[in-house]
Amino acid sequence: MTTCIRNANWVVEWSGGHQYRREIDVAFDGGHITHVGPDYVGDVDVEIDGKDRMVMPGLVNMHCHPSGEPLKKGFREEFGNPQLWWSPLFDRSFIYHAGVEGQLASAEYALCEMLLSGVTSVVDLSTPYDGWLDLLAASGIRAWATSMFGSAAWHTEDGHSVDYVWDEPAGLQALEDAIDLGQAADSHPSGRLSGMLSPVTVDLCTEELLVNSLEAARDHRWRVHIHASQSLPEFHEMTRRHGVTPVQWLDSIDVLGPDSILAHGMFIDAHSWTKWPTDLDRGLLTESGTGLAHCPVVFSRHGQGVEDIGAYIRRGVQVGIGTDSYPHNVLEEIRTAATLGWMATGNVHSVSTGELFTAATAGSSSILGRDDLGRIEVGAVADIVLVDLSHHSMSPVRDPLRSLIYTAADRAVRDVFVDGQHVVRNGEVTTLDLAGATQRLQAAGEQAERDTASRHFAGRTARQLSPLTFPEIG
Ligand SMILES: [Zn+2]
The missing domain is CATH 2.30.40.10 (Urease, subunit C, domain 1)
Known part of the structure; x- marks a missing residue:
């Protein structure tokens, strides 16, 4: 036709x-x-x-978690733990969820948000749930489905220090499960799904798990996708362990390269918060051909971000754009990437709309190995x-x-x-039920609100962790 x-x-x-x-x-x-x-x-x-x-x-959403993030709306702004450099990762953002029903409602809602804002391809990093691949296929979007796995979990007893609870065999088994999921995506009858491997974050994975993941990805012609340099506690943990930055450590174990995508790459050596004496990280990304998923909106809500995305682009880093969280609206990410870059540098020519639109289309596509996407x-x-x-x-x-x-x-x-x-x-x-998903998302959000205290290390409620804009009276 x-x-x-x-x-x-x-x-x-x-x-x-x-x-x-x-x-x-x-x-x-x-x-x-x-x-x-x-x-x-x-x-x-x-x-x-x-x-x-x-x-x-069509726009490419290079990095997001559609099955988890939408129900955090209203909870995750003005947010972060000041005792952990304003990162919310370790004690609060992951305790706000509502089980598989919440995942299904969130994912359907997020997929509608993406399609309605012109996103035609998405990299979906999720914790696996029943119906995941079929929902992606039913939406009509083009998707890389990738389950996150690691060798350890974060744990805090006091809200100001992070412990690592290691289970290395479980991480290796989760890699095998992720390979199975990737193969199921590749062979899905829709023909629009693909696999990818996501060792979850640089600090939660052993060298063995990262290297095995990259080898498996190459065997299947996939990418690996790793959160790295996304928080200052992570940066400090990696420099404590290895004496070098997260990016430099990944380079030292040969995990950078054209088959690798780093999510965020924010707290690098050149970031003003890290006070690290080198300026090597962006060059390592460029020379290795590693892709970067830049997601400015969510971090701006924690008061932090990549300071000069234009400098990454000028130095030759392959940059794509992702939303990470809600709204799953790449157009707003482009706007924020531009305005934050201009603000942080005081230079409205530090990055251009054209560079960022290209990053969100052809740039992301070429990082994904698909030079037939993101262009007319x-x-x-x-x-x-x-x-x-x-x-x-x-x-x-x-x-x-x-x-x-x-x-x-x-x-x-x-x-x-x-x-x-x-x-x-x-x-x-035309493909999904936005009204139904919206209703189910409301119910899931209310459940997450009720259950948060039982998951928080000190029993704090959602309202204590993230007070409403004004007090609710009566
Ligand atoms: Zn992420």
Whole structure:
């Protein structure tokens, strides 16, 4: 079946890089783009009027946890433990959950958020739950499904120091289970799922587990995806263990490389909080070809972040964009990546909208080994977003990507195609039940709120850990 978007007002076309073109046709046949240019003359089954439309490539969410993060909305802002350098990781963010029902509700809700904001590919790092792969497939999105595993767990008895509870055999067994899941993804009949391996964080994995994970990933032509340099306690733990930064240690055990993706890469040697005397980490990422998943929004809510993402890009690090948490809205991540970079450097030319949009499309795709995604060109996969230029939030349209990123965001996303399939039509998800997921997410959130104290080391309630904006009276 051939679909043609006729006379699209603006097109973000790829020709070695993104560029704008006006008043052209974009056609796709089955799952691939067959024409980008004036006057498509082939047979057309479905014609779309491109008069008030911008055609752009689908966005790639390089790093997120859709089955866990959505129900933390309202809990996870203005958040963090000041006794652990404002990181919430060790004593609070992981205790707010609601079992498998909560995971299913969260994931369905998050997948809707992604599709509605123009995300067509996602790297989903989750704790496995029944129905995971089938839900991803039913959504119509393109997904890398990867379960997180490690050799240890974090533990705190006092809220200001972190212990590591090691179980190395369990970590190696979890790697085997993760390989099974990756194979199930690769062979899923939808054809849109892929495997990946996620040794969870640099400080929770032994060298053996990391090296074995990378070898297994290479055997299956997958990537490994590791949280690293994401908190200051982690940075200090790794320098205490090894005398070098997390990135330098990963380099020393040969775990950096083009098959590796680091999530966050924030507390590196050059970050002002670490006061580390070298400036090697970004060069190691560049020389090794390691990909970086940059997720600025969630960390900004803890008062921290990558200080100069433009410097990573200028130094040649392959940067992709992820959401990590809610909202699963890559357009807002691009906006925040830009504004935080400008703020932190005091230099509005430190990073450009074009560099960040490229990171969120072709950049993420090439890190994932998929140079046929994230671009509008003949032969690329038909992952396509139509933006409504007549939406009030886009007006006046001088530079449509700037209108979209800095003002409109998901409000102006009208139609989304993945693999040529129409997964968002006139602003509605066609594949999932957003209203039902929203109801179930509310119930899951209320359960998480009730259960938090029983999981906290000192029995603190959710309201004590994260007070409401104003006191609730009565
Ligand atoms: Zn993460």
